[in-house]
Amino acid sequence: MTALGASLEVYIVQIIAGLGQGAILFLIAAGLTLVFGALRVINFAHGSLFMLGAYITTSLTPDSGLGNAWFWLVFLAAGVIVAAGGVVFEVGFFRPIYDRPLLTQILVTFAFVLIITGLAREFWGANTFTTSIPSALDGSVAILSGRIPVSNFIFMGAAIAAGIALWAILYKTDLGRMIRAAVSDPVLLGLTGVNVRLLFTGVFVIAAFFAGTAGGIITLQGSVNLDMGIDAIIRAFVVVVIGGLGSLSGAFIAAMLVGVAEALGLLWVPQASLAVVFAVLVVVLAIRPEGIMGGRSN
Amino acid sequence: MTSLVQQISEAGPSVSRWFGRGVQRVDASPESYRASTRALWVVGFAFVAFMGLMPFFAGVGDILLSQQAIYLGLLALSLNLLVGTLGLISFGHAMFYALGAYMVAVPFHEDLKILENPLFAFAITPIMGAVAGLIIGLIVFRGKELYFALLTLGAGQLIWAIAHGWQSLTGGTNGRPGVFAAEWLNPFTHLNQLYWFVFVIALACAVLLYVITRSPFGDALRAIRENRIRAEFAGLNVKRYELAAFVIAAMFGSIAGGLQVVGETQINSDIVDWQRSALALIAILLGGYRYFLGPFAGAFFYLFVFDEVIQRTILWDTVLGVVVLAVALLLPQGLVGTIHWVLAKSHELVRGREVSAEISADEQEAVHLPDLAPAATNGSANGHLDRTAASVLSVQGVSKAFGGLVAVDDASIEVKPRSIHAIIGPNGAGKTTFFNLVTGMMAPDIGNVVLNGDDVTGVRPFKLVKRGLGRSFQQTNLFWELSTLSNLTISDAASKNLTRKLYGGHGSAVIRRSHELLERVGLGRFSGLDAQDLSHGDQRSLEIATALAVESKLLLLDEPTAGISPAETKQAVGLIKRIATENELTVLFVEHDMEVVFGIADWITVLHRGAVLADGPPDEIRANPAVQAAYLGEHDDEDEAS
Numbered sequence: 001m002t003a004l005g006a007s008l009e010v011y012i013v014q015i016i017a018g019l020g021q022g023a024i025l026f027l028i029a030a031g032l033t034l035v036f037g038a039l040r041v042i043n044f045a046h047g048s049l050f051m052l053g054a055y056i057t058t059s060l061t062p063d064s065g066l067g068n069a070w071f072w073l074v075f076l077a078a079g080v081i082v083a084a085g086g087v088v089f090e091v092g093f094f095r096p097i098y099d100r101p102l103l104t105q106i107l108v109t110f111a112f113v114l115i116i117t118g119l120a121r122e123f124w125g126a127n128t129f130t131t132s133i134p135s136a137l138d139g140s141v142a143i144l145s146g147r148i149p150v151s152n153f154i155f156m157g158a159a160i161a162a163g164i165a166l167w168a169i170l171y172k173t174d175l176g177r178m179i180r181a182a183v184s185d186p187v188l189l190g191l192t193g194v195n196v197r198l199l200f201t202g203v204f205v206i207a208a209f210f211a212g213t214a215g216g217i218i219t220l221q222g223s224v225n226l227d228m229g230i231d232a233i234i235r236a237f238v239v240v241v242i243g244g245l246g247s248l249s250g251a252f253i254a255a256m257l258v259g260v261a262e263a264l265g266l267l268w269v270p271q272a273s274l275a276v277v278f279a280v281l282v283v284v285l286a287i288r289p290e291g292i293m294g295g296r297s298n
Numbered sequence: 299m300t301s302l303v304q305q306i307s308e309a310g311p312s313v314s315r316w317f318g319r320g321v322q323r324v325d326a327s328p329e330s331y332r333a334s335t336r337a338l339w340v341v342g343f344a345f346v347a348f349m350g351l352m353p354f355f356a357g358v359g360d361i362l363l364s365q366q367a368i369y370l371g372l373l374a375l376s377l378n379l380l381v382g383t384l385g386l387i388s389f390g391h392a393m394f395y396a397l398g399a400y401m402v403a404v405p406f407h408e409d410l411k412i413l414e415n416p417l418f419a420f421a422i423t424p425i426m427g428a429v430a431g432l433i434i435g436l437i438v439f440r441g442k443e444l445y446f447a448l449l450t451l452g453a454g455q456l457i458w459a460i461a462h463g464w465q466s467l468t469g470g471t472n473g474r475p476g477v478f479a480a481e482w483l484n485p486f487t488h489l490n491q492l493y494w495f496v497f498v499i500a501l502a503c504a505v506l507l508y509v510i511t512r513s514p515f516g517d518a519l520r521a522i523r524e525n526r527i528r529a530e531f532a533g534l535n536v537k538r539y540e541l542a543a544f545v546i547a548a549m550f551g552s553i554a555g556g557l558q559v560v561g562e563t564q565i566n567s568d569i570v571d572w573q574r575s576a577l578a579l580i581a582i583l584l585g586g587y588r589y590f591l592g593p594f595a596g597a598f599f600y601l602f603v604f605d606e607v608i609q610r611t612i613l614w615d616t617v618l619g620v621v622v623l624a625v626a627l628l629l630p631q632g633l634v635g636t637i638h639w640v641l642a643k644s645h646e647l648v649r650g651r652e653v654s655a656e657i658s659a660d661e662q663e664a665v666h667l668p669d670l671a672p673a674a675t676n677g678s679a680n681g682h683l684d685r686t687a688a689s690v691l692s693v694q695g696v697s698k699a700f701g702g703l704v705a706v707d708d709a710s711i712e713v714k715p716r717s718i719h720a721i722i723g724p725n726g727a728g729k730t731t732f733f734n735l736v737t738g739m740m741a742p743d744i745g746n747v748v749l750n751g752d753d754v755t756g757v758r759p760f761k762l763v764k765r766g767l768g769r770s771f772q773q774t775n776l777f778w779e780l781s782t783l784s785n786l787t788i789s790d791a792a793s794k795n796l797t798r799k800l801y802g803g804h805g806s807a808v809i810r811r812s813h814e815l816l817e818r819v820g821l822g823r824f825s826g827l828d829a830q831d832l833s834h835g836d837q838r839s840l841e842i843a844t845a846l847a848v849e850s851k852l853l854l855l856d857e858p859t860a861g862i863s864p865a866e867t868k869q870a871v872g873l874i875k876r877i878a879t880e881n882e883l884t885v886l887f888v889e890h891d892m893e894v895v896f897g898i899a900d901w902i903t904v905l906h907r908g909a910v911l912a913d914g915p916p917d918e919i920r921a922n923p924a925v926q927a928a929y930l931g932e933h934d935d936e937d938e939a940s
Contacts (some may be wrong), residue, residue, distance in 0.1 A: 042444070093623075096627065097627070100630070101630070102387070103381075103387065103579075103583060103587070104583075104626050104627075104630055106387075106579075107579075107580065107583050107622060107623075107625075107626040108623060108626050108627065110576060110580070110622065111619040111620070111622040111623035111626065112619060112623075113619070114615040114616065114618050114619030114622065115615070115616045115619035115620060115623070116619075117615045117616075118612075118613045118614065118615035118616025118617070118618075118619065119613070119616055121612065121613075121615075122612060122613055122616070234451070234455060234572065237448055237451060238452060240448075241445065241448040241449070241452070245444060245445075269463060271462070271463035271464070271465060271470070272459045272460055272462060272463025272464065273459075273463075274455065274459040274462075274463075275456055275459035275460050275463060278452045278453070278455045278456035278459060279456060281449070281452040281456075282437055282449070282452055282453060282456065285440060285441055285445065285449055285452075286437060286440055289440045289441050289442070289445060290441075290445060291445075
């Protein structure tokens, strides 16, 4: 047809690709917003947990590649290992700083970004890694005039699964009830006899698990490198802020918005696609200063 | 899982959450700290002199490193106007650094050749920074606290992404090399001259920033840091001041960026990404945000340690992370704070611990329990209440609903000149909301507030203050970490628009008035103490003095005796009465303690479920059966009307 039809197709393909990237962002941002909501700590090291998940997955993957079934096991294992590391991190370094000034908290989590990056370079080297992708998950699907990698659909599936799992945990279990109570008033919750410290560890572990798994499945897309933690945390912050701090549904909407915005940015201004993401942030917050789902009453 | 920001912002003075209360004083006495401040300045000057004289003894490597520390130090110093003085965290301050840097580099571009001498472009960087600061500030100040911080991160990244992507103009990651023209600064022939150029410009900027932080304007920023709401009720247009500080910080941040390009003769987009913002924050925190030269010290420490570490190990970021972690956890007051502590400790060891000049809490009680007239038993306080006079404050049919809950329902009152007018009502009657509507903290859904004949419905507090309205809060509301005297000088200066001055100190008239006021409320001896160190009753007195400092004619007091002892209550009541009589004030107050109400009020309005239940002189209210029913119907009632 006309040029318009062609470009429309390109747009649709790009939007689908963007939703795939948004799905990964949601996996990261969900944990970040949860930790902020309950623990009131801005965790800069959250992106580093995501990066660790990716590196661990590449280490667990033999050079010959994995069987299709094994991959799922490996990336869940990456999530579990990162979550276990999260326990050490939370108990060892977060607990002592809960009542410290916000600036100290930021500095401590930022220090861990540096520490983890250095250790990752020591263990895995400064070069970009690629892993061999299981055959069934490789390749791409033809859609209209473009091709979308299969991995993008796996990301979306994972995001939806994670969203449902988190929703079930938060709204259908006692643990979730306590987490929501902690979000609304941690001090009061402590007075009712709940072990808030243990609960915080639990929240942190859940968040670390999702970050680790996100790192695991992103290996399907190819490269793993030392910058991915920082790249991820910056976008995840944008998502959390656009969605409204502490809001899970807001994070979901915002993650998709950011994913699509960056994908379209690649189309319009390939050199500065990130600028589009931050432009979205500025515009959304100029209209709704507390984010899409922020500032609503409980 | 909805937003927390509301709860956080309602959690009290935000400062304590952002920074905690005060510099941690590990066991050295406040006197030793005060006494060693001069020694600390000597150390500071020695440090600056060391920097200035560096080319005479240091190698080229160290000079270049020192030069980098100066750019970073100046950036951090400008950021600390926001972080340390104003109490705001910006994650994107490097955007101004970027703008200043490109301001110098881009006009030098071979295709443009607008300004062939980068020094001309450098001279324009402050203007560039100020304009950018204004535009970006208008956007980022849409967000509060955490949102503000993250919006600055977003805006900073936006600037970086543009610099990174717009390769034809900025050169992207490859950058623009060879930005250089001035022969007398050419680094290949005059390395030291270049260093001194950078040093002198940075020093001049530092002096200017110091003057600004010490000025009445700087005081206003500190007041905002300590207590935004109180600052607003001292007559400060808080948003305007925040924006002004942001613009000033942007200006100096841009100069730092321009300086880097002049000094390094090149630029690429990597030097201005978010890590530079993070570095500036780290420098501030390493050095100590409460100390003026802290950011500089932090920048030097960071870069020289970084240089050592990166030469020795591939694990350099891990080592740096551990250093940052150790400082954050073990030395929260930063390096300069630690030096201060060492000086204070050695001062103590040499001189012996001085007997505390501070007055103990007991003594505070004993010194000045009021020799004031006992509260009148009943009736009019001023003795010349005229109900026919024109109202000072007339509230006409205001209503306010929160969702489905109607907090104030068509309430009207008339406050007559020189009356002492009480608002009472059972818990949840809407008294505090009513106060908030009157004092401009919220706009009513319908209805009008008329002050001295002018409609002031929804007018912001800082404007009402200048029309003679002062307010105290249910929870004591002061500039906690500022001295008792500063609490008054700032309020006095702010209400008269004297805090717009960017240099010098408060005028002698302001200081004299503040001292007099302190004497009048019986706090003369405590002028040097921090407000947070006063006893609760004295804090209440200070709050009332603050309202007088802004020359209020109408005082609105929200539970002036809440949470204080019976002795202090007596003191507070006596003070209110005396002040009202002496200054011919009108007082409108909310109170639960019926003894206080019937002791001093000459007119009483009873609120019940948001509406006016009764309105009249005390005797009439006491006899009103509806009022009795409203009170008796509540189980959580306090002191019953006798």
